[in-house]
Amino acid sequence: MTDTDTPGTGAENAQEPPSISAFAPDSREGEKTSESWFDRLRHAVGFKPTGSLREEMEEALEGDGAATAFTAEERLMLRNILKLRDVRVDDVMVPRADILALDVDMTLGGVIGAFRESGHSRMPAYRESLDDPVGMVHIKDLMDLITGAAMANGDIDFSKVDLSLKLADTEIIRSVLFVPPSMPAATLLSTMQASHVQMAVVIDEYGGTDGLVSLEDVVEIVFGEIEDEHDEDEAPLITPEADGTFLADARADLEELEAALGMELGLGDGHDDVDTIGGLVFTLLGRIPQAGERIALPDGLAFEILESDQRRVKRLRVSRENAAAA
Known part of the structure; x- marks a missing residue:
C-alpha cells in the first residue's frame, strides 16, 4: 500500500469522493x-x-x-x-460497533496506547462522537512527529516529547473519504486509487457513521484475507462445548452457525437481510437483550445471552432444546 494521503487538520479538509454516476460499473x-x-x-x-x-x-x-x-x-x-x-460498501465495511477510533482530545500518549492496543497502522479520528469523524491518523505520521520532537536539537532525547499534547493540536490528521453504504465496492476502489486516500467512513442516510472501509477490505474481496506479520490468528467465532452447546460470538455468520449445528435454521420470510447471529437476535426481539436473557427459536434452538451492552449483543450460548430434554 502507498502512504501518499495528504495531511489535513479536520473534516473540512476531507476529500469528498467523486459522484457515483461518474463511475459506471455496468460499462462495456x-x-x-x-x-x-x-x-x-x-x-x-x-x-x-x-x-x-x-x-x-x-x-x-x-x-x-x-x-x-x-x-x-x-x-x-x-x-x-x-x-x-x-458487492456494495456495506458488504465489506467494519460495522460501527467494531470501529476502533481516536478522539481528537486524546493526548499523544493516549494515541500511542490506542495504536498499540489496536494493532492497526491507520485509525479514524473523531470529535466528541463517531458521528463527527474528522479524518484519520497514520502511525507513520505519529512516529515522525514523536521522533522529530525528540531530535529537535540533533540528539535523540525522548524526554523532550510532550506526550500531553492533544491530537487536535497536531497536524497529523489526514483526510478520509465519506461514502454511502450503497456505493459499489468497485467504485470505492477506483476512488481510493484516484485520491490516494485508503480509508473511507461510511455515512448513513441520516449523516451518522455506519461503518469503516479500508483499501485492504476492498482488495480482500478478490484475493481473500490478507495478513501481515502483526496479524494474530483469531479464535473461532463458534466453539463447541462438552455438553453439546456452542459458545458463539454474535458477529458469527448464520451460515457458520448452520454448519456447526448441521442443520438449517428455517427462519422463513422476513429474515433475508439478517447475516449474523446478533442481527438475528435483534430482529427477533426488536431490541438489544440483556445478559442472562434466553430466546427460544421455533426449530428447537435456544440462545442464551452471555454478554451484551447498550449497542449490541457480544456473546451467547446456542443450545438445542430437544437435546437438553432428552
Missing part, C-alpha cells in the same frame, strides 16, 4: 479493452461464444477446461473479480 468499456485477453482465455479452455462476455467467462470457469488452464486459486480470484461489481 472494460470489456472492450480486455477482449483480446479474454479471447486467449476462451481459447485456453476450449469455450465457444454463446452469450455476453461476462456470461461466457462465468461459464468458462465452470467448464472442464478451466481446471487444467487455471489453478484452483486462480479460478477463485477470477470468480471474485466477476462478482466485484455486485
Whole structure:
C-alpha cells in the first residue's frame, strides 16, 4: 500500500469522493479493452461464444477446461473479480460497533496506547462522537512527529516529547473519504486509487457513521484475507462445548452457525437481510437483550445471552432444546 494521503487538520479538509454516476460499473468499456485477453482465455479452455462476455467467462470457469488452464486459486480470484461489481460498501465495511477510533482530545500518549492496543497502522479520528469523524491518523505520521520532537536539537532525547499534547493540536490528521453504504465496492476502489486516500467512513442516510472501509477490505474481496506479520490468528467465532452447546460470538455468520449445528435454521420470510447471529437476535426481539436473557427459536434452538451492552449483543450460548430434554 502507498502512504501518499495528504495531511489535513479536520473534516473540512476531507476529500469528498467523486459522484457515483461518474463511475459506471455496468460499462462495456472494460470489456472492450480486455477482449483480446479474454479471447486467449476462451481459447485456453476450449469455450465457444454463446452469450455476453461476462456470461461466457462465468461459464468458462465452470467448464472442464478451466481446471487444467487455471489453478484452483486462480479460478477463485477470477470468480471474485466477476462478482466485484455486485458487492456494495456495506458488504465489506467494519460495522460501527467494531470501529476502533481516536478522539481528537486524546493526548499523544493516549494515541500511542490506542495504536498499540489496536494493532492497526491507520485509525479514524473523531470529535466528541463517531458521528463527527474528522479524518484519520497514520502511525507513520505519529512516529515522525514523536521522533522529530525528540531530535529537535540533533540528539535523540525522548524526554523532550510532550506526550500531553492533544491530537487536535497536531497536524497529523489526514483526510478520509465519506461514502454511502450503497456505493459499489468497485467504485470505492477506483476512488481510493484516484485520491490516494485508503480509508473511507461510511455515512448513513441520516449523516451518522455506519461503518469503516479500508483499501485492504476492498482488495480482500478478490484475493481473500490478507495478513501481515502483526496479524494474530483469531479464535473461532463458534466453539463447541462438552455438553453439546456452542459458545458463539454474535458477529458469527448464520451460515457458520448452520454448519456447526448441521442443520438449517428455517427462519422463513422476513429474515433475508439478517447475516449474523446478533442481527438475528435483534430482529427477533426488536431490541438489544440483556445478559442472562434466553430466546427460544421455533426449530428447537435456544440462545442464551452471555454478554451484551447498550449497542449490541457480544456473546451467547446456542443450545438445542430437544437435546437438553432428552
